[in-house]
Amino acid sequence: MTDTLPDNPDTALLDAALQMVEIWNRLSADKQALLLKRFGTQENALAALVTTQLLAPTQA
Template structure:
């Protein structure tokens, strides 16, 4: 079983999720539809965006 998130990890996850929701809202309907087709739901598409954001190295 995983350890619970600490405060820093929790904040990073919430921040990433908020940024990805804003990003989703800015996507064209064509891009949203493409992601929906690929992931099956808005929630799964957003989860993929958040996961990608969390594992992408930050520029120096």
């Protein structure tokens, strides 16, 4: 990705999704297994992570 993308909701969603994939890859196998058990699929777990990130209050 480049830094020249427009700042719009689609870009924000894509950036959040890419961040969550990076976070998923850093999770231990145990934590991934817990998320998979709770959400059923990796896609659902990632969607939950992205939603949580997008709805989280901004840290100052």
